[in-house]
Amino acid sequence: MKILAIDTSTLVMGVAILEEKRVLGELITNSHKKHSIRLMPAMAQLFEELELTLEDIDLLAVTKGPGSYTGIRIGVTTAKTLSWAHQIPLYGISTLAVLAENGFHFNGWIVPLLDARRERVYVGIYQREVEQLRAIYSPQIMTITKLLDILKKQEKPVLFLGDDCERYAEQIKMHLSNQAKFGTLAENIPKPSQLGYLAWGKLQQKEAPETEQFAPDYLQLTQAEVNWLKQHNHGGKHEN
Amino acid sequence: MKKPIVLGIETSCDETSAAVVSGGTHLLSNVVSSQVKLHQRFGGVVPEVASRKHVERITWIIQEALDQAKVSLKELDAIAVTKGPGLVGALLIGISAAKALSFATGIPLVPVHHIAGHVYANHLIKPLPFPLVALVVSGGHTELLFMEKHNRFERLGKTMDDAAGEAFDKVARLMGLPYPGGPEIDRLAKKGEPIYDLPRAWLEPGSLHFSFSGLKSAVIQFLQQMKSQKKEVDQHHLASSFQTAVVDVLIEKSINAVRKTGVQHLLLAGGVSANRQLRQQLTERCRKENITLQIPPPELCTDNAAMIAAAGTYQYLDGHFADLTLNADPNYEMNQRVE
Ligand SMILES: [Zn+2]
Numbered sequence: 001m002k003i004l005a006i007d008t009s010t011l012v013m014g015v016a017i018l019e020e021k022r023v024l025g026e027l028i029t030n031s032h033k034k035h036s037i038r039l040m041p042a043m044a045q046l047f048e049e050l051e052l053t054l055e056d057i058d059l060l061a062v063t064k065g066p067g068s069y070t071g072i073r074i075g076v077t078t079a080k081t082l083s084w085a086h087q088i089p090l091y092g093i094s095t096l097a098v099l100a101e102n103g104f105h106f107n108g109w110i111v112p113l114l115d116a117r118r119e120r121v122y123v124g125i126y127q128r129e130v131e132q133l134r135a136i137y138s139p140q141i142m143t144i145t146k147l148l149d150i151l152k153k154q155e156k157p158v159l160f161l162g163d164d165c166e167r168y169a170e171q172i173k174m175h176l177s178n179q180a181k182f183g184t185l186a187e188n189i190p191k192p193s194q195l196g197y198l199a200w201g202k203l204q205q206k207e208a209p210e211t212e213q214f215a216p217d218y219l220q221l222t223q224a225e226v227n228w229l230k231q232h233n234h235g236g237k238h239e240n
Numbered sequence: 241m242k243k244p245i246v247l248g249i250e251t252s253c254d255e256t257s258a259a260v261v262s263g264g265t266h267l268l269s270n271v272v273s274s275q276v277k278l279h280q281r282f283g284g285v286v287p288e289v290a291s292r293k294h295v296e297r298i299t300w301i302i303q304e305a306l307d308q309a310k311v312s313l314k315e316l317d318a319i320a321v322t323k324g325p326g327l328v329g330a331l332l333i334g335i336s337a338a339k340a341l342s343f344a345t346g347i348p349l350v351p352v353h354h355i356a357g358h359v360y361a362n363h364l365i366k367p368l369p370f371p372l373v374a375l376v377v378s379g380g381h382t383e384l385l386f387m388e389k390h391n392r393f394e395r396l397g398k399t400m401d402d403a404a405g406e407a408f409d410k411v412a413r414l415m416g417l418p419y420p421g422g423p424e425i426d427r428l429a430k431k432g433e434p435i436y437d438l439p440r441a442w443l444e445p446g447s448l449h450f451s452f453s454g455l456k457s458a459v460i461q462f463l464q465q466m467k468s469q470k471k472e473v474d475q476h477h478l479a480s481s482f483q484t485a486v487v488d489v490l491i492e493k494s495i496n497a498v499r500k501t502g503v504q505h506l507l508l509a510g511g512v513s514a515n516r517q518l519r520q521q522l523t524e525r526c527r528k529e530n531i532t533l534q535i536p537p538p539e540l541c542t543d544n545a546a547m548i549a550a551a552g553t554y555q556y557l558d559g560h561f562a563d564l565t566l567n568a569d570p571n572y573e574m575n576q577r578v579e
Contacts, residue, residue: 036332040339040564054344069288070329073295074336081340084299085313212303215296224286 002052003059004082005196006043008035008075009067009095010114011163014192015043017050017057020200023193025050030163030189035074057088061199063190064092065217066114066122066139072216080214089209091199094217096124096139099161101194102187104128108157109136115164116141122219123147132201141219144168148175157181163188244317244556247305247341248549249298251334252326252354253380254278254285256297259545260309260316264553267364268309270539270546273297276420283419284409287327294333302337305545316347320552323351323562324572325380331568339564350552351562353572354543355381356393358509360551361540369505369532375494377518378510378543379405379420382450382490384497385574390554393574396497397448404486405512407452411459411482415475425479426515432476434484436462441489448497455485487518491525498531508535511542 002024007014013035016026027042047053062079065072076092083090099112103126110133114122121144125137137150151158152175160172161183172180221229243263250257259270275293279285306313321338324331342349358381359374373396374385382404384397402410405422412421417428438458441451459482466473498506506526512518513535526533540547555561 034567036336037565037567039336040343044343044564069291070332073291073329074332077295077298077333077336078340080295080299081302081337082344084303085341085344212300213296215292218292222286222288222292224282224289228281 001058002056003061003196003200004057005061005192005199006039006075006079007063007095007098007190007192007195008039009063009065009072010190012189013038013042014190014195015039015046016192016196017046017052018193018196018200021197026191026193028189028192035071039074039078054082054086057086059199059203060088060090061195062090062092063095063098063195065095066116066141066219067095069218072218076214076216080210080212083210084212089203090214091202091207092210092214092217093195093198094124094139095190096122097126097133097135097198098195099190100124100126100133101198102183102191103159103161104133106159106181108159109151109154110159110161111151112161113165114162115167116220119143119145121147121164121168139217139219144171148172151176151179155179159183161187244553245311245315246318246320246350246549246553246556247302247316248545248547248552249302249319249321249334249338250354250357250543250545250548251294251298251330252322252324253330253543254290255543256294256301257543257545258302258305259549260305260311261364261546261549261553264550265363265367267546268311269305270544271301271305271308272539272544273301280419283413285327287329290327291329291333294330298333298337302341313345316345318348318350318552318556320350320352320548320556322354322357322548323566324354324569326354326568326570328568328570331570335566335568339566343564348556349562349566350555350560351566352548352552352555353574355383355385355574356551357547359385359387359507361509361536361544361547362507362534363550364540364546365536366534368507369534371501371503372505372507373494373497373501373503374507374509375490376510377404377490377508377512379403379409381510382452384448384493386497386501386503391558391560395574396501397450397493399450399452400443401451401453402456404450404452404490405510407456407486408512410456414459414463415478422512422515425483426517428476428479429483429517432474432478432480434481435477436481438462438481438485440485446496448493448500450489450493452486455482483515483517487515487521490518491522494522495525495529495531498529505532505534508533509541513541514538
């Protein structure tokens with residue numbers, strides 16, 4: 001049982017191949033360079049170095065968002081097409097769930113976070129339960145202020161994960177002082193191997209794989225849709 | 241030699257499309273999922289909304305194209321995909337799918353210029369009669385091209401500002417008509433006469449380039465004038481006056497291009513070639529001038545993958561392939577792909 005995992009949802013581009021619970025190989029970059037150009041050659045290189053082909057793959061995993069809209073779509077479209085062409089089951093997994101795995105051994109709340117601009121973040125809150133992480137707050141978008149209020153009330157130690165945390169570090173420390181911990185450099189990057197591992201878990205749980213309709217989870221409507229709803233909501237619910 | 245069977249993929253704007261073409265001429269399937277309804281409420285194509293829809297549909301559309309053609313993946317000789325021009329985020333969906341499919345199957349990848357595709361839509365009806373001049377008019381482009389043989393495009397003229405179809409959409413919006421504006425204006429113009437005086441931009445004498453933004457400004461001015469004089473604007477006459485101004489320029493410059501190059505054949509292509517007045521008047525004019533005119537049926541005028549597969553077939557035969565680093569190029573220049 002071999003798993004191919006693809007992540008292009010953030011600045012990080014990652015491809016991994018796993019043999020059940022063993023990582024055979026993993027390629028990660030964390031740079032602005034275009035995922036659209038580099039993803040397929042990276043994947044081809046990994047296959048070549050491991051002397052494998054797509055024929056050897058039994059399971060596919062891809063990050064379905066949140067993250068860069070274009071980035072997510074490159075990964076999802078690629079994974080969907082590979083899945084369809086070779087009839088390989090595919091699981092889409094939240095980028096935040098993948099990032100949370102880097103804090104697996106932390107006793108407290110694990111808070112993977114991506115910047116969503118305008119003082120908002122894509123965030124989930126996770127906690128270890130026996131052998132896996134459970135989402136206490138599923139991936140969503142909220143203001144950093146609201147997030148810090150939620151965390152402050154719980155009075156539990158909190159581990160922030162993700163490169164974007166640095167942007168809010170001062171604010172976090174001010175609000176949570178000693179309650180807040182931060183991931184190490186390596187822990188701040190989503191790992192495609194973790195993604196593959198989570199997909200493997202879904203297969204063990206006999207979860208239904210994605211269908212042809214599979215689409216990213218952007219966690220946000222497009223700006224055009226938001227504006228349209230504002231204009232057409234006569235009740236004024238969206239006014240404030 | 242066996243006729244190559246080519247899968248085409250097109251996602252450059254708001255149509256998700258896949259098609260299978262045999263031998264560059266024989267259409268086996270052409271599946272087009274239009275998003276027009278989705279964008280209507282926004283009054284135009286919203287790139288992010290278009291890209292989101294493409295991802296949802298792409299795999300199903302490819303499957304459907306193969307099913308309808310009764311062709312299996314293994315039987316394909318090439319995968320042709322639109323590289324540009326177009327909306328970058330939208331193009332990337334087709335390209336990501338095409339690259340993944342090429343990697344999964346080992347079938348070669350062929351990058352196609354979207355406007356070359358529009359010209360090759362004609363090839364699916366009747367082989368392209370070289371040498372020829374083609375007028376490609378749509379919401380995104382207005383170009384006059386010269387073709388001596390397959391895969392060789394020389395640009396004679398292009399728009400300096402708005403594309404013809406874009407002018408239709410903008411003027412339709414000024415007139416309070418729904419999106420897309422082209423068919424609406426065409427419908428109104430049928431019952432009107434070109435009695436309002438609107439300018440035609442000929443540019444410098446002999447120029448084969450186009451400009452439509454001045455015409456749009458003239459319509460704005462005209463509407464303001466009528467309003468300040470408290471005069472009623474006849475929508476039918478305004479539609480007819482505007483449409484005639486566009487069509488006059490398109491026809492005159494096309495005939496001019498045919499004369500200049502000394503060819504016998506003119507091709508019309510792109511979404512605006514569905515316009516009734518343009519089709520009729522250009523047909524009449526070409527008859528008078530002894531020029532043969534080819535116009536594809538409406539379903540091949542708008543964006544579709546069959547035209548991409550047809551154009552891609554000749555690049556495949558020429559050995560013009562792309563590797564897995566293929567990227568979208570929203571400003572893809574035509575001459576970049578010649579040679
Ligand atoms: Zn087009």
